[in-house]
Amino acid sequence: MFTLKELNVKLFKILVFLLFIPMGANSTVHKHALDNGLKIFVKEDNRAPIVVSQVWYRAGSLDEVNGKTGVAHVLEHMMFKGTKTTKPGEFSEIIAAAGGRENAFTGADYTCYFQQLEKSKLPISMKMEADRMQNLVISEEEFLKEIKVVMEERLWRTEDNPEAQANELFNSIMFHAHPYGKPIVGWMNDLENMTYKDAEEWYKNWYGPNNAILVVAGDVKAEEVFKMAEKYFGKIPPISIPERKPQQEPEQNGPRISILKAPSKLSYVQMGYRAPTLDKNEAVDGKDQFALEVLVGILSESSSARLTQNIVRDSRLAVDVGAGYSMVNRGNESSFELYATPSESVTTDQLINALKSEIDKIKKDGVSDDELNRIKTVVIANDVYQRDSVFYAAMQIGQLETMGYSHEILEDYISNIKEVTSKDLQAVAKKYFTDDTLTVVTIDPQPIDMNKPKKGKPHVH
Amino acid sequence: MCIKRVILLCFLLLSSYANAALDIKNWTTKNGSRVYFVESHKLPVVDINIMFTAGSVRDTEETNGLASMTNHLMFSGSAGIGEQELMNSFADIGAQVGSNFNRDQSSFSLRTLSDKKTKAIDLFKLVLHKPDFDQNILARETKRYVANISQAETMPEAIATKKFMKSIYGNHPYGFPSSGTIDSLNRIKSTDLKNFYSNYYIANQAVIVIVGDVSNKQAKSIAEELSKGLPINKNIKDIPDVKKVTKQDVRISHPAKQAHLYFGTPIMKRNDPDFFPLYVGNHILGGSGFGSRLTEEIREKKGLVYSVYSYFMPLFKKGPFEVALQTSKDQVGEALSLVKNTIQNFIDKGPSEKELQASKDNITGGFALRFGSNKKIMNYVSMMAFYNYPLDYLKTFTDKINAVTVSQITTAFKKRVDLNEFSTVIVGVDER
Structure with a gap:
């Protein structure tokens, strides 16, 4: 019961952060195409x-x-x-x-x-x-x-x-x-x-x-x-695939804020910034994307990460926090998101400010060598652990190829992660995390109109 | 992502596929911890899991939540080393730690690269042997628990499961909410956690499972080290037997769009003599998703639900047999009668030979899947080890499944499953 909310946050992490930890250099993928x-x-x-x-x-x-x-x-x-x-x-x-x-x-x-x-x-x-x-x-x-x-x-x-x-x-x-x-x-x-x-x-x-x-x-x-x-x-005839129009989200000029009234006890904050995905033609290098990937790890990869330490344990403003970013997808539009559930008597504004101040700290001071090395170590170790799952290996190839990337981009993943510096993190934080590209949704908890629990009649078969 | 159907809980709880090739070594440490070891050098990874009989079954009404909180605070500081430093130290070597908690069990796991295992195991020993249970951290985590419990009190599914367990277990600790109540949590002090730890996180009842890239000799020494720093307690309380309680029929209003239905009663414990016929029978009735009778009748033929399932959850003592579903409020009456009819029909007439064969094929034909990774081996061996299954369990499993007959299933269901004893909990009744 307790872990319901935590589970959600963890799920985001699994889907978003761990997803693109690659299978390692020693893994050969054999490729073939049929005539159809x-x-x-x-x-x-x-x-x-x-x-x-x-x-x-x-x-x-x-x-x-x-x-x-x-x-x-x-x-x-x-x-x-x-x-x-x-x-x-x-x-x-x-x-x-x-x-x-x-x-x-x-x-x-x-x-x-x-x-x-x-x-x-x-x-x-x-x-x-x-x-x-x-x-x-x-x-x-x-x-x-x-x-x-x-x-x-x-x-x-x-x-x-x-x-x-x-x-x-x-x-x-x-x-x-x-x-x-x-x-x-x-x-x-x-x-x-x-x-x-x-x-x-x-x-x-x-x-x-x-x-x-x-x-x-x-x-x-x-x-x-x-x-x-x-x-x-082999004998299945090819289909005529409808034309896919390139779809692009127009530039965002100003924060977008919305409030959801919902029956709930606790409030909730989901906030995020528009963020880039890896270029499919590799015409643009992926420096920013890899920096954002490291940054999401610094903020929320494990229970030693910043958000949990600073906002759950130290200031105790939240009972749960998390972050997510995906550097690859088919639609070429991504977001860097933060999630948090405020503690009792903490307002969503207070919590949003606390999350923003974590971002400001990155912009201003970057991160320590210890933190940076730690997250890189975690990424490299996870790479080995992931080899334990055959299903995961297949899933990774399928996702990337369906999105329009080559699965071979995985081969350079670790070396790209290793190259990220504290300055890179500062640079992407400044470049992407601005109020003009911010989106925020908060839950305004509504009391639940529950009639008193009443006992029904005994069974009638 | 949307998934076509929910991954069924029963697979985790009851999945039982034999693999004669799986070589499990078993011994006992000097202090009495039972050890199970599976050697595999295919990946440079070591997994360790240590389990204690210290789930919420050890709670009392007064201290409800103590067991869960003790489990939760084990990684929150040890031997004066603060929680942040401890977590950083694991991360610095890429080691992963985790914990698991349920009604019977409190357990802790470590996954490390083999070349970092010495450091990782030293840290893990600190966690297991010298927890601080700092009062200040307890106060913080109590608030987080309370927040989550208050939130759960608004969620129909959480309301329903809590009420269901209370309805079928009465005052037995299996009926307590495993994370405690707001009142009981606020009573718990740091000294309570320390006492609980000394009473139940004990070497003479610990079960240790090691899987992966270590030799037999190394595994022996790792297990010995993990075991010897734990407390010893020779006066462990017995787990109380489950007593029959009067069935309850509970309806709770809720503004949600769907009603949540739970239906069942305590039936089967671990090492139950009727395990095989009940397990295979339930596989046909509602344990195997598509093709199972409940899914066919309620989802496939009527489109009433996204998910409906039944399972036996065997525990040290009688665990629940449970049927659960969610459906739009105005359909819940119809769904409940279908559930009842489907089960009663199954009790009366049993499965067909064809259904039985299909279930056997599914259960035995897929045994290799259960051991496809170190993680899966760990999960499976841990279940066997914790409940003290005989070591030849895996070797004989396929034969025992294949030996189950229609009449054994019918007899077992008639003897053990009686709808007149079932409690019903529905949250989100239709007010119209």
Whole structure:
């Protein structure tokens, strides 16, 4: 119970900070492309007789249009509802019978489907992924049931969760024009008005071998995986991918501040600044991005980091704090964010000032050599620890490639991090953290109108 | 990111896949700590986990939250070295530390690069052997706990789980909120933490698991060192048995859009003779996500929920059997009857042969996945070690799963699962 909020903060860290700690120089990734455009990446790891298979589509909420938000995620649900030759739910049944685990997730930049299996079962997953890449059947009947499930998911994930609502509001005011302003799960009104034809349109537009990436990691041989992929995916014809317009958020000239009234006991602050992502063509060096990456570590990577030490332990203004930044994505717009829950009787203004003063300290004094070396040591050690997870290795390749980067950018990650100096941190803090590019959302807690708990009648069967 | 379905808790609690190839060494230290060791040199990493029977089951109504707070403050200063310096020292060598807490257990973990292990283990020993439990830090952390508890009191899911555990356990400590109450937390003093530590963080009941890049000889010496600095207490209190309580039927109003439903009763403990039929049976009933009966009936056929599941959570004493779901308020009545009908139908008629075979295939066919990384090996061996499973548990597991029959499942469910004993908690009742 206690860790609910902490967990959120930790999750941000995992997703945002640790995500791009690379697999290390000794890891070879084998690459191949089929004639129909399907790209395949294989990472061999023979520590255990298991395999992870992931199919990534370059289609996420980033590609959605107004009125149809959430359709990427709805289609992800429909991908389990049968094909021309399989019944609804049969995909899951077959994987389960093979002793496997499977699931899928939708992000702003991508949709990913994965299976984890004993290594000899890889052909089963390939055969079925190839089938649903081209033969999905979206019936109105199944759609009408599943859209209800997705609406329940939205209620649970967002509407009954004040911090998730704050995050939704935050994104929508930080990004007015750019699709990152829209929620991945979709607006409720859009879900209510969505039809199976919208899901079909999405599938037709984006699901094909030339808009997908297959990543396989585990106890496999790359050459055999390539042959197997040719066998199952090779005959799928490429699709005609709709034109993607470059989308850019206009310059922000002045702070954007919003207040969310929500039933809650504690208040909450989410604040952030527009920030750059790594350039996909490497035309611009990534000095600023790597400095921001180190900075987020200095502020919140572990319980020895600054925000926890200064704001939770010393001044005790907050009961929880965190920070997040992602240097890579497909949409070329990022943000550097801070989150905090004020202690009792501390106002959100006090807390915002405390967070800003932490930023000002960086601008003015930079960081000590000890702090800088510590965070670099942590990054290098985490690089080794991450090799323990086969799934993670596959995920990293899939994400980067779907976003439009080469996974090879990982190779220089550590050397780039090592080069960051205290002066670099000061420079990026001054350059990006200005009030004119600041966005803030606070929760104004509303009392909860709970009738007195009342006991019901005994069961009637 | 949106995930299609929630990762089910039951996998963590009950996942049981055998791997005969996993070589677990086992011995006891001079002071009586049980040690389990899995050697693996494939990565230059060492993982250590040390567990104590010091979860919230050790709390009393008066001191509710003491066990959790003791766990929470273990990394907050040792032998006069302040919390910041301590945390910096771990980070300076890239070592990761963590803690875990639940009803039965309080545990602490260390992950270090093998070439930094000496320093890392020295620091870890300081943490385990010389905690300061500073009064000033306790005051600060009590406020953080209180803030989180007040917040939880507004959240329907948290309200429901707390009420559910109270409803099915009455005054047994399994029914206490594991982080305590605002009143009880405010009573806890630094000396209480010190006493709790001396009573329960003891060498003669500690369980140590080591996985990774050390030799058997090194593991022996590491375990010996970790064990010997801990207190010894030969007069440990027994954990009280779970007594039957009158079933409760609780409805609580809440302005949230969804209602949260919890339904169940205490049924199974660790090393329970009916473990295999109940485990496989629940896998079919509601433990395996898609394909399980509850998910099929309530999500797939009706679209009423995003997530519905059932699990047995075996503890030292009878742990809960629990069904949980969230749904729009006006649908909760329908969902509850479907849950009841589905379970009752399963008790009456049992699974089909086909369902049983599918479950066996899933459980046994995926055993390798459970040991795919040092972290997974650590989690699995820790569970076995803490609850003192026999060492041949993994070797015999597949055979025992395959031996389960439809009639064993039906018999076990008829004998052990009685809906008339189930409590119901719904937070967010429909007022219309």
